[in-house]
Amino acid sequence: xxxxxxxxxxxxxxxxxxxxxxxxxxxxxxxxxxxxxxxxxxxxxxxxxxxxxxxxxxxxxxxxxxxxxxxxxxxxxxxxxxxxxxxxxxxxxxxxxxxxxxxxxxxxxxxxxxxxxxxxxxxx
Numbered sequence: 001x002x003x004x005x006x007x008x009x010x011x012x013x014x015x016x017x018x019x020x021x022x023x024x025x026x027x028x029x030x031x032x033x034x035x036x037x038x039x040x041x042x043x044x045x046x047x048x049x050x051x052x053x054x055x056x057x058x059x060x061x062x063x064x065x066x067x068x069x070x071x072x073x074x075x076x077x078x079x080x081x082x083x084x085x086x087x088x089x090x091x092x093x094x095x096x097x098x099x100x101x102x103x104x105x106x107x108x109x110x111x112x113x114x115x116x117x118x119x120x121x122x123x124x
Contacts, residue, residue, distance in 0.1 A: 003045045006030045008058055008069065017068040020046070 010026050011018065020043045024031065033041045050057045057083050060070045 001032060002048070003028070003032060003042060004049055004059075006032070007042060007046065009069075011059075011067070011069045011072070015072055017062040017066045017073075019065050021065075023067070 006027050007023055007093055009030075010023055018026075020039050024038045024042055027038075027042075031042070032039055042094070042102045043065070046061070050059055050061060055070075058069055059067050060073050061067055062073065064082075
């Protein structure tokens with residue numbers, strides 16, 4: 001049985017989005033890979049399946065590192081999958097990349113000194 005077949009079976013049994021870690025723990029010895037890092041194998045296989053097959057993939061990423069079956073996500077009551085999770089699924093069933101906003105360095109609570117001043121030319 002392939003890795004994705006085992007993952008599909010587990011997601012059908014639980015019927016809720018699961019993290020890769022939870023999937024691997026539940027799968028145990030059923031996973032065909034004897035890798036020292038089964039989390040990586042499962043995450044890679046899920047990501048590649050979603051990327052290659054798009055809407056035809058059985059799987060959908062609901063949030064970073066969490067997956068469910070596409071059929072379950074489509075039929076889930078609103079309480080089972082948060083709206084923020086569903087919005088992160090872009091066209092073609094793939095998640096949209098979101099970059100966190102960069103925070104400006106805070107100068108509050110800090111004494112200003114000459115090194116904070118820009119320019120640095122000779123004023124003589």
